[in-house]
Amino acid sequence: MSKLGVGKEIVTNCSKCKLELAHIIVAMRDEVTPYKVQCKTCKSTHAFKIKKAATATRKKSTTRKPRVSAEQKIMNLWDEAKSKQTEDAAPYSIRTKFEIGQFIDHPKFGEGVVDKHIDNNKIEVVFQKDIRVLIHNK
Numbered sequence: 703m704s705k706l707g708v709g710k711e712i713v714t715n716c717s718k719c720k721l722e723l724a725h726i727i728v729a730m731r732d733e734v735t736p737y738k739v740q741c742k743t744c745k746s747t748h749a750f751k752i753k754k755a756a757t758a759t760r761k762k763s764t765t766r767k768p769r770v771s772a773e774q775k776i777m778n779l780w781d782e783a784k785s786k787q788t789e790d791a792a793p794y795s796i797r798t799k800f801e802i803g804q805f806i807d808h809p810k811f812g813e814g815v816v817d818k819h820i821d822n823n824k825i826e827v828v829f830q831k832d833i834r835v836l837i838h839n840k
């Protein structure tokens with residue numbers, strides 16, 4: 703590596719061009735540190751900036767997307783179903799046959815409404831925050 707000195711070329715960040723560019727050293731701070739450099743591209747002379755350790759300055763995004771999420775949709779479904787509820791929820795059992803629109807009371811997931819028959823033994827149930835497939839009619 704050639705020694706640095708006045709008149710030598712060095713690649714450094716140009717404060718005007720905002721780019722890493724070749725500069726000519728016009729003054730030295732000490733034997734190894736340029737003091738002033740002239741950009742070969744824009745010809746401006748500026749202080750040589752000693753590179754700082756690259757630090758991640760990227761800010762963490764604190765803005766959240768407004769969430770009209772799957773969860774919200776399920777809650778809407780639930781609210782709608784709930785508003786049409788006519789009977790008390792029936793305790794869930796895999797042996798019981800449930801009909802569409804029927805409310806069930808699941809020991810783990812709580813109250814839900816039967817949304818679909820998937821097949822003879824499976825129903826899709828909308829719970830307050832979740833849609834689950836349950837076995838029935840066994």
Ligand SMILES: [Zn+2]
Nearest residue numbers: 716719741744
């Ligand atoms: Zn420049």
